[in-house]
Amino acid sequence: MSVFVFGHRNPDTDAICSAIAYANLLQQTTRPDAIAACCGPPNQRTEYVLKRAGLPPPKIVMDVRPQVEDVCRRELITASFGDAFHEAYERMREYDLRAIPVVDDDRRVVGVLSVLTMMELFFTDAADSTKARAVRTSLQKICEVLGGTFRNAVDPARHDELLVMVGAMSAEGFTERMAKFAPERLIVVCGDRPSIQLPAIDRGVRAIVITGGFPLAAEVVEIARAKGVSVILSPFDTVNTTLRIKSSQLIDPVVDVDVITLPGKWTVTEARSVVEKSPQPVFPVVGDDGRLVGMAFKTDIINPPRAKLVLVDHNELSQAVSGAEDAEIIEVLDHHRLGGGLKSTQPIRFVNEPVGSTCTLVARQFRAAGITPSPAISLCMASGIISDTLHLQSPTTTDVDREVLGWLEKLCAIDLRQYAREFFEIGSALRSSTPARVIREDCKEFSEQGVRFSISQIEEIGFDLFWERKDELRAALEEFADQHRLDFSALLVTDIIGNGSLLLLSRESDAWEGVNYPRLDRNLYELKGIVSRKKQLLPLIAQLLTPADSRPPSRTGQRPERTPAPGR
Secondary structure: OOEEEEOOOOOOHHHHHHHHHHHHHHHHOOOOOEEEEEOOOOOHHHHHHHHHHOOOOOEEOOEOOOEHHHHOEOOOOOEOOOOEHHHHHHHHHHHOOOEEEEEOOOOEEEEEEEHHHHHHHOOOOOOOHHHHHEEEEOHHHHHHHHOOEEEEOOOOOOOEEEEEEEOOOOHHHHHHHHOOOOHHHEEEEEOOOHHHHHHHHHHOOOEEEEOOOOOOOHHHHHHHHHHOOEEEEOOOOHHHHHHHHHHOOEOHHHOEOOOOOEEOOOEHHHHHHHHOOOOOOOEEEEOOOOEEEEEEOHHHHHOOOOOEEEEEOOOOHHHOOEOHHHOEEEEEEEOOOOOOOOOOOOOOEEEEOOOOOHHHHHHHHHHHOOOOOOHHHHHHHHHHHHHHOOOOOOOOOOHHHHHHHHHHHHHHOOOHHHHHHHHHHOOOHHHHOOHHHHHHHOEEEEEEOOEEEEEEEEEEOOOHHHHHHHHHHHHHHHHHHHHOOOOEEEEEEEEOOOOEEEEEEOOOOHHHHHOOOOEEEOOEEEEEOOOOHHHHHHHHHHHHHOOHHHOOOOOOOOOOOOOOOOOO
């Protein structure tokens, strides 16, 4: 199973670029099956990065909980109405299966056939001699199962309920017993014994089967033609010929048509509740068009393989791709605080360092492995650093970020100062996106003191567009908080040039009375000097949510300043 390298939900440039770059490193070192993935489409700035670097976007995967089609067996081993027991059983034996789906000509599931129910064709009521002899099949199927040849064939494809009679007694006794059954239903199995062959043909039985590979005299064949009796030559002895005739029976009567199928797009969790309660031996898996795409057994659904994940740019399950809690997380590479919920059954590689960008950490991994990244991957990592550190202007920037960006610039062979200007000029979320998309573009969920909230962040050049869209952004925040059952949602709008931000909230609680920043309007604050969600805003919110008796004393000891909203 492949390893997915994921950034956080609603990914920004650093999340996507670090996933692409780290997947590339893993492919060259320990995991050639590593795949860069993301939980949503890249924003315009990230698209610009990928276009400049000539890199494909990561695979979009919204949920890593395995679907039924991910764990089912894709070999389409099937049977159809009209198949013989022998045909179906040989397929099961070849693939070591105890049950297979039954489909029609359009590959739609019409039933399930199991070895257990097939045995009913053999073990009928022995007390009833007629039932014990009966086989529903065609002469064509009998000939195919025997690997025999026709000397005379009368309507061989017709389906009949035949009665098998073995001519292993005196001619007189055989003739007397044969008279008890309707001749058109009789198939007589005999060896090279004209004393059995001729009375059977004379009575006009449906067919005679000559065993042991013996030939049949030409004159006897002519009599059979005249009487309308089919003649089959079998290479097997009488015992094995009789068994094979029994195994030529059509499977139709023992197919279970009351069958449960599983949609391939169901999650394994959804399918498990159905499968656990059913005695069905195999579960056909169907596509959206209703056609068979695979088959699943109980073990496939109840104990499926878990997705393998590498998390980059986050370590909290609340920020991870849906289904991460059921996946096997094998590695984490991050530069944020440690969050809750992440557990592992075995030791994992966990790199968490206080640098400005996850791409800085990925670049260091390249250097530690002695691998020089390609110009495309180098530009990708440089873009993540530029984005997350506001081109080294954010207070989260470290000397490590500066040194690594300088190393990458040499590998990119482009002027990163000019590139950074172009990067930030592109893709204003406020200019090009709906309010709902602005909120989701770079959104992370957190929990502090039992309070669940989200913080979204966008970078703009100036606040003019924000003032034009302030009310609809507030409404989008309120809707987002309601949809995700959050206590509140926040949007941090950062001015790249002015080195400050505006904070818009879906709602204010009493805790916001303690904030020492100007309140410009309802649920709106001016945060001068704050540009980092991770290092500045999140610690501020955590402090506000801390109970007053546990909170350290304010540096100012004053009530927050209240500044009137600008006249816009």
